[in-house]
Amino acid sequence: MSQKPFTIEDLYLHQKVTELDATPHMAACTVRSVDREKDGYLTCIWGVPLDGRAPYQLTRGPGLDSSPRWSPDGGRLAFVSTRGGTAAVHLLRLEGGGDAAPLGQLPGAAGDLRWAADGKSLLVSAAVPVDPDWRGERANGRKPKQRKVQPQLAWKLPYKSDGMGYMLTREIHLFQLDAASGEHTQITDGPFDVLAFCPSPNGRHVAYNRTREGRFAHRSDLWVCDADGSGARQLTREFATVMSPVWSPDGLWLAFSATREEGDAQTNLYLLEFASGRVQRLGDADLQVSDPESVHWADDSRSLLFARQHRGRHQIVRTAVADSSLQVLVAGNRQIGAFAPAGEAMLYTIDHPSQPSEVHLCPADGGERQLSDFNPWWNERLPILAETWEFQVPDGRGGTETIEGWLLRAEGRTGPLPLLNDVHGGPAAYALLDFDTNVYWQVLCAQGWAVLALNAVGSASYGREFCDRLAGHWGEYDLPQHLAAVQQLRDEGVCDARLAICGKSYGGYLSAWTIGNTAEFRAAVVMAPVGNIETHYGTSDGGYYADPYYMGSKDRFDRQLAAKLSPMAHVEKATTPTLFMQGANDERCPKCQSEELFVSLMRARSTPAELVLYPGEDHHFLGEGAPSVRQDAAERIVDWITRHVQRTSPPPQAGQAARSSAKADQPG
Numbered sequence: 001m002s003q004k005p006f007t008i009e010d011l012y013l014h015q016k017v018t019e020l021d022a023t024p025h026m027a028a029c030t031v032r033s034v035d036r037e038k039d040g041y042l043t044c045i046w047g048v049p050l051d052g053r054a055p056y057q058l059t060r061g062p063g064l065d066s067s068p069r070w071s072p073d074g075g076r077l078a079f080v081s082t083r084g085g086t087a088a089v090h091l092l093r094l095e096g097g098g099d100a101a102p103l104g105q106l107p108g109a110a111g112d113l114r115w116a117a118d119g120k121s122l123l124v125s126a127a128v129p130v131d132p133d134w135r136g137e138r139a140n141g142r143k144p145k146q147r148k149v150q151p152q153l154a155w156k157l158p159y160k161s162d163g164m165g166y167m168l169t170r171e172i173h174l175f176q177l178d179a180a181s182g183e184h185t186q187i188t189d190g191p192f193d194v195l196a197f198c199p200s201p202n203g204r205h206v207a208y209n210r211t212r213e214g215r216f217a218h219r220s221d222l223w224v225c226d227a228d229g230s231g232a233r234q235l236t237r238e239f240a241t242v243m244s245p246v247w248s249p250d251g252l253w254l255a256f257s258a259t260r261e262e263g264d265a266q267t268n269l270y271l272l273e274f275a276s277g278r279v280q281r282l283g284d285a286d287l288q289v290s291d292p293e294s295v296h297w298a299d300d301s302r303s304l305l306f307a308r309q310h311r312g313r314h315q316i317v318r319t320a321v322a323d324s325s326l327q328v329l330v331a332g333n334r335q336i337g338a339f340a341p342a343g344e345a346m347l348y349t350i351d352h353p354s355q356p357s358e359v360h361l362c363p364a365d366g367g368e369r370q371l372s373d374f375n376p377w378w379n380e381r382l383p384i385l386a387e388t389w390e391f392q393v394p395d396g397r398g399g400t401e402t403i404e405g406w407l408l409r410a411e412g413r414t415g416p417l418p419l420l421n422d423v424h425g426g427p428a429a430y431a432l433l434d435f436d437t438n439v440y441w442q443v444l445c446a447q448g449w450a451v452l453a454l455n456a457v458g459s460a461s462y463g464r465e466f467c468d469r470l471a472g473h474w475g476e477y478d479l480p481q482h483l484a485a486v487q488q489l490r491d492e493g494v495c496d497a498r499l500a501i502c503g504k505s506y507g508g509y510l511s512a513w514t515i516g517n518t519a520e521f522r523a524a525v526v527m528a529p530v531g532n533i534e535t536h537y538g539t540s541d542g543g544y545y546a547d548p549y550y551m552g553s554k555d556r557f558d559r560q561l562a563a564k565l566s567p568m569a570h571v572e573k574a575t576t577p578t579l580f581m582q583g584a585n586d587e588r589c590p591k592c593q594s595e596e597l598f599v600s601l602m603r604a605r606s607t608p609a610e611l612v613l614y615p616g617e618d619h620h621f622l623g624e625g626a627p628s629v630r631q632d633a634a635e636r637i638v639d640w641i642t643r644h645v646q647r648t649s650p651p652p653q654a655g656q657a658a659r660s661s662a663k664a665d666q667p668g
Contacts, residue, residue, distance in 0.1 A: 003382045005410075005446030008634045010381070011439045012036050012627060015374040016357040017338055017349045018043070021068050024343030025050055028058065028068035028077055029359055031374060034627045041627075045079055048359050048371050050342055055359075055372050058092060059100060065090075067112055072119045076179075078103070080110045089113055089124055089177060104182030106175055113177075116199050116227075122177045123199050123206060128186075132168040136191030136213065144169070156217050161541050162587040163618045174208065176227070187229030195220055196244045196293075200251055203227060207235075207245040207254050218545055222256055222272065235272060236279065240264065243292035248301040253321065255282075255304055257292035263542075263549025265428040266460050266467060267292060269306065271321065283324045286463045290314050294339045305329070305346070307336045309461040312388075312404055312430045316346055316362075330362050333388055335433050347371075351433045353386040353408055353441060383411040384445050386433070391485040396457060396469065396477035403481060404462075405454035406431055407494070410445045417450040418645055419495035421486055421521070423503030423510045427458035427474070427550070428467050437623030440634040447642070450495055456481040472552030474533075474565045475513035482510070483520060497522075500641035504528050504622055505589055509567060512597055515578055516570025523644035524578040525637050528586055528619055531571075531593040533562035541587040571597050572604035577644040579610050581633060583617030583625065608644065612636060 012034045019030035027048040035042050043064045048055040059065045063082035070077055077092045077100075084102060087109040092100040108127030115122055131144040132153040152159070152166045161167050172193040175184045187206065188194055190213065197208035207224045211217040222242045225232040236242055239258040246255045254272040259265070267289045269282045282304070289295065290309040297304055298318070308317045316330035316339060330336075330346060337349035337357065344364035349357055356375035362368050386408050395401040409417065422441070424431045431453035435442070441451045455462065456478040458470030470477055482501075489495045500523040503511040508529025515524050530536045537543045537557055548557045551565070563569060578601065582594040591613060598611040614633070617625045622633055 002380075004380055005382050006384070006439075006442035007446075008439060008443055008631055008638070010377070010442070011436065011630055011634070013375070013377050014356065014435055014439075016434075016436055017359055017372070017374065019066065019068060020338040020340040020347050020349070020359070021070055022050075022340045022342035022347050023070050023074040024345075026070075026074070027340070027342060027347050027359060027371075028070065028079075029055075029338070029372075030066050030068060036627060039626050039628050045077070046372075048347075050345065050347075050361060050371070052369075052371070055374075069113055069115055069122075071115050071179075072117060076119075078113055078115065078122055078179075080113065087111070089122065091179065102182075103179070104177050104184050106177075106184055107186075108170060111172060112196070114197065114199055115179075116176075117201050117203050119179065121179055123187075123197055124175050124177050124184075125172050125194050125197065126175055127170040128173050129169060130171055138189070156215055157544060158218055158541050160587050163620065165585065165587065174206065174229075185228070187225065187227075188232070189229075192217065198245050198247050198254075199227070200247050201249055202251050207247060209242040209245060209256070216545075218542065219262070222254070224254075224274075235277060238279075243267070244295060246295055246297060248297050249299060250301040252301065255295055255297065257289045257295065261549060261554070263546035265426065266464060269295065269304070269319070282319050282321075283326065287319070287324075287326070288461065290336065291339070294336075296341050298341075305341055307339045307348075309430070312406070312455045312459070312461055316348065330368070333386075337434070351435075353384050353406075353433055353435070353438070356435065381442075382446055384442050385409055385411050389489075391454070391481075391488050393456075393481040393484040396473060396480070401457075403454070403456055403485070405452055405485060406433070407489075408441055408445050408451040408453070410448070413445070413448065413450075415450065415492075415494040416490070416496035417448060417494065418498035418642075419450045419452060419486065419489065419500070420444055420641060421452045421454065421482060421499065421501045423482070423501065423507035424453065424455070424459070425503070425505035425507050426460065427470055427478070427506040427510075428460045429506075430455045430459045430461050434623065436630075439630070440637045443634065443638055444641075447638075450489075452485065452489065454482055454485050456485075471550055472561060472565075474550070475510060475517070475567075476565070478510060479514055479517060482514070483518065486520070498645045500524065500645050502527065502637060502641070505619065506530065508589065508593075512567035512571060512578075515574035515576040516567055516572070519575050521576050522647055523641040524576045525581065525640055526578055526594065526597065527581045527622065527633075528583065528589045529567070529580075529593050529597065530589055531566065531597040532568040533566045534559055535592060535596070536589065537562065539590045539592060568596055568600065571600050574601055575605065575607055577608035577640070577647070579612070579636060579640040581612045581621075581636065582614070583619060583621040584613045584615045585617060586619045586621075588619035610640075 015033045032043045045059045065081045067080045081090045089103045090100040091103045106126040111125040113124045135155045174188040177184045192211045222236040240262045241259045243257040257267045290307040294307040303320045308315045314336035318327040335351040339348040346362045356378040359372040499521045501521045502525035504527035511526045537547045580594040580598045
């Protein structure tokens, strides 16, 4: 079979497994595919037998089907579908055939769902319309006013969210939904949102995490109520964020993920003893959960299974309740997407540049086998190799340290090659390997490039000290590490002077910081950046609590330090041709962040610069935007850097000026 290079249009072929739920014999998975004609997506649910038989499609839309949940007896599958126009619960009975039928009608769009232990009802989260002019007061028979003008009143924070926009016209509450009749009863009420929930094994209680009431609603706590909603009481107060509670099968414990500091993105795993309310952390501060929804109890209630983030990779691990001892069950140089236990076996998807999104099974006795083949076209493409490399770099404190990164090249390609240094977001994250966001990686490698995805200081999964060290030193500590890693690759003959840099979110920040502080890169793409930390603090949906944390000033916002560390302070020195890209509806790093940088650079110099805004798109336009947007963005990235990387170095006076300014501005 002849193999073809990856192209950007391959994004229309890729099918991604986004969710998994399993019984000991069968998995249900959500598969996302592109609807090219409608420039959107389809999500359908597939059944995947664990005995090796071929997967088969359980739902066919129209619309988006998601959140598959098996009933306790495994005979029914509940899920959420938009096929009726609004997201609603549907039920599919496996015996007797037939299509899925809607189950009841809730006041607003359904979110997530869970079966009660007896299989007679479900818990469902759904939107409840409210009037922001009520300012959190209860409706008491009132209905939201219908106005010709719909002002967006903000009376608490946050009042907006990326991907959602203005959010104070609804609350998210829990409903009990009868699995036979479809009748529902609301069991939570108040000026808060229920974020995740779990019914107890004995059917008497519901645990849930919810936002706080009052002026600041970005914090969340663990609560419990009786099955009918009465007796609600708060279980935690010491955390900034609580996520995804899960009851142990014996009902004695609640496991949940949490962070203690506002803005901290490093998630630890905790246990609450239900009888006493005592809370303990499982493992040390460096044992971190990659996805709070990936936490599952073992059947004996003595241990938990979850996907752990570890050194830029993911492992499926088991940790014991008694002593926090850790057993690694599944590992490798890769990341885990969806994960679900299936009896004693484990099901998961893999994110890796060399592999498409498929369902894999690891039996209790070890080994691994692939159960699905949703992306057969992948085998027709030239293989891309993703290797882990180590780099000796400055540690920001006068010493050196070893860091890691992923180096991607087409199989058989050797240097020196042009290199794209792709900076990950966060900063408390790590280089993510999913295809949908990074399709341009494969395309560039197929065209003879190398791609470096570095996990520099500030990255999560390498220990809290390594991650927290960057606070208050954005750009100052991590840019020198990127430059040292690139220089090492040049010295080893992997790449040459044809260097480009790109990144989104925090990666956009560092790319923008880079062009104002060095002329080493010949081309740059700055996507959805933090360009001006001062204005990000007040315009981002989470900047008002995250930025103080990342500036190292915790509860107060240090505007002087924010101004010093902003790319805006340096962008007018840039000589690197720079493309700015942004979702016009981005609420995480609003479009003003790109606009300020672009306008300042355009007015200061003759440096080539362009700004691309995508109407209707949010912060995640690159991997989750409309397919046509993702195609356009990837094409522009490839075109911009391949055109400009061929240029010679800037004129000596311009390059020297940029380097001299950078040296003068950096500490030490």
